Structure formats: C-alpha cells, structure tokens
Amino acid sequence: MERIPILKMGDFLLVTIQVDMHDRLVMTLQDDLMEKISTCNSAGVLIDISALEIVDSFIGRMIANIAAMSRVLDAKTVVTGMQPAVAITLVELGLSLDGVMTALNVERGVKLLEKITRSESQYLDGTSAQELVDDNDHKS
Amino acid sequence: MITITRADTRPIQNQGDIVLVRKVVRDWALELQFSIVDQTKIITAASELARNAFEYGKGGTMKMEALLNGIRKGLRLTFEDQGPGIENMELALTDGYTTGGGLGMGLTGARRLVNEFDIKSTPGQGTTVTITKWK
Ligand SMILES: Nc1ncnc2c1ncn2[C@@H]1O[C@H](COP(=O)(O)OP(=O)(O)OP(=O)(O)O)[C@@H](O)[C@H]1O
Ligand SMILES: [Mg+2]
Numbered sequence: 001m002e003r004i005p006i007l008k009m010g011d012f013l014l015v016t017i018q019v020d021m022h023d024r025l026v027m028t029l030q031d032d033l034m035e036k037i038s039t040c041n042s043a044g045v046l047i048d049i050s051a052l053e054i055v056d057s058f059i060g061r062m063i064a065n066i067a068a069m070s071r072v073l074d075a076k077t078v079v080t081g082m083q084p085a086v087a088i089t090l091v092e093l094g095l096s097l098d099g100v101m102t103a104l105n106v107e108r109g110v111k112l113l114e115k116i117t118r119s120e121s122q123y124l125d126g127t128s129a130q131e132l133v134d135d136n137d138h139k140s
Numbered sequence: 141m142i143t144i145t146r147a148d149t150r151p152i153q154n155q156g157d158i159v160l161v162r163k164v165v166r167d168w169a170l171e172l173q174f175s176i177v178d179q180t181k182i183i184t185a186a187s188e189l190a191r192n193a194f195e196y197g198k199g200g201t202m203k204m205e206a207l208l209n210g211i212r213k214g215l216r217l218t219f220e221d222q223g224p225g226i227e228n229m230e231l232a233l234t235d236g237y238t239t240g241g242g243l244g245m246g247l248t249g250a251r252r253l254v255n256e257f258d259i260k261s262t263p264g265q266g267t268t269v270t271i272t273k274w275k
Pocket of ligand 2: 188191192242245246247
C-alpha cells in the first residue's frame with residue numbers, strides 16, 4: 001500500500017508531502033503519524049506542505065486532527081511552507097486551523113519546535129510558547 | 141455574449157478521480173492564465189464539490205467549459221450526480237453543517253471561492269452544482 005514516509009529526526013518527526021494525496025492516503029498518514037508519535041515518544045511533528053498546491057477541507061481537517069491528537073500525546077505540531085495562495089484560499093474557504101503553528105520553512109519550523117519543547121521543560125515561569133515565538137520573530 | 145471555447149467532461153467515480161479533477165482544473169486554469177490565487181481557489185472549490193459528488197452523490201461527473209465574455213476569460217465547472225439529493229438546502233448551505241462527519245465547509249467554502257455559484261437538487265434524483273470563476 002502506498003504511504004507517505006515519516007522521518008525521525010531526534011525528538012521530532014518530519015513529514016514532507018510531495019504528491020497530491022487521495023483521501024485514503026491522507027487518512028493513512030494521519031494514522032501512521034499518531035502511531036509513530038507514541039512509539040517514538042516524539043516531542044514534535046513537522047509537516048512540510050510547501051509542495052502542496054491546494055489544501056481543501058479534507059486535508060485541513062487532517063492537519064487540525066493531527067495537531068489535536070498530538071497535543072493529547074504531549075507533542076507539538078508545526079506546519080511549514082504553506083504557499084501564500086494556499087493560505088489566502090484557506091481563509092476564504094473558512095478553515096481557521098486554530099491551534100496549528102506555522103513556520104516559513106522546515107529550518108524555521110525545527111527552530112520553533114526546539115524552542116517550544118525546550119521552553120516547556122525549562123521555563124516553568126508561565127511564559128507561553130506563543131510569547132517565546134513572538135519574541136523570536138522580532139529578533140529574526 | 142458568453143461563448144464556450146472548449147468543453148470536456150470527467151468522471152468522478154473514485155478517490156483517484158478527485159485527484160484527477162484537481163489536476164485537470166489546474167491545467168485549464170493555467171491555460172486560461174488565471175492568477176496563482178485564482179487557480180488555487182478554483183482547484184480547491186472543485187476538490188470540495190468533486191468529493192461531495194463522490195461521497196454523498198455516489199459518484200458523478202464534472203463538466204468543464206472554458207468561457208469567453210468579450211475579452212474576459214472564465215472557467216465554468218458543473219458537478220452532477222444522481223445520488224440522494226439534498227433535503228434541506230438551507231441547512232446544507234450553512235457553515236459547519238455536515239451529515240458525514242466533515243467540517244461542513246465544502247459547499248459554503250466553494251461558494252466563497254468563486255464568482256458564480258448555483259446549486260440545484262431534487263431529493264431522490266440528484267444534485268447539480270455549477271461554479272464559475274472569471275479571470
Ligand atoms: N452532492 C451531494 N449529494 C447529496 N448531499 C450532499 C451533496 N453535497 C453536499 N451534500 C450535503 O450537504 C452537507 C454539507 O456539505 P459540505 O460539503 O458543505 O460539508 P461536508 O461534506 O459534510 O464536510 P466538508 O466538505 O467540510 O468535509 C453534506 O454533509 C451533505 O449532507
Ligand atoms: Mg464536502
């Protein structure tokens with residue numbers, strides 16, 4: 001059966017979506033990711049969608065599901081590389097992708113994941129991950 | 141006056157056909173020189189309507205028509221199925237309404253992504269959705 005590969009990079013999992021996926025492949029990816037997060041005890045998931053020309057309600061729902069389910073497994077999800085036209089279309093379609101963090105590219109996504117997963121274990125002073133990210137954006 | 145410069149019909153009988161719908165709509169939108177944002181919008185709308193025709197309408201077809209209105213180019217897509225039809229159109233056209241465990245954003249979202257949107261459905265006979273995007 002056709003599958004999207006999931007790479008393990010230290011504490012994180014990386015998925016690069018390079019093909020236009022049919023719906024069953026999307027569901028398989030969602031299931032595979034959930035299983036990998038728990039077996040690898042991953043702290044974060046990075047989904048690179050820079051090659052995706054569209055994100056419709058089905059893929060949008062998968063991304064939101066992955067983010068919600070990884071939260072339950074105590075992992076963070078970052079979506080990277082969303083094309084500007086895709087982002088514009090998503091908003092008009094009416095999908096908000098609440099609670100899904102985004103980054104410009106994989107490199108920045110990894111930095112973001114490192115920062116927020118580290119911050120959770122080190123800074124127990126109540127500073128939220130979002131504040132740390134905002135802080136990061138100003139500096140770069 | 142609107143003239144049809146090119147027409148074709150594609151099947152929507154399985155999940156692979158939904159992928160092919162996205163691909164062919166992209167090809168036509170490119171040929172009509174749609175902007176990247178307009179391409180993305182019409183492909184996304186087509187993906188939603190093709191999936192509805194497959195999931196709820198038990199499969200159907202997409203008719204494609206390249207249009208010319210004066211110097212203005214457009215793309216009209218008609219999704220037709222002979223499925224169960226839609227009992228309550230007002231509900232179906234409400235953001236978030238779903239009978240299939242989706243997000244309920246397909247129809248309303250597709251409507252927002254195009255210039256013209258028309259839906260006709262007869263319970264027990266089927267559903268036809270027509271969308272047009274002008275360049
Ligand atoms: N071709 C169709 N035939 C019969 N019923 C339909 C058809 N298209 C849509 N519907 C009905 O209208 C409802 C709303 O459709 P819509 O596409 O907006 O949402 P959805 O498919 O349920 O979820 P989403 O598209 O967000 O994944 C569907 O749940 C279904 O009941
Ligand atoms: Mg739908």
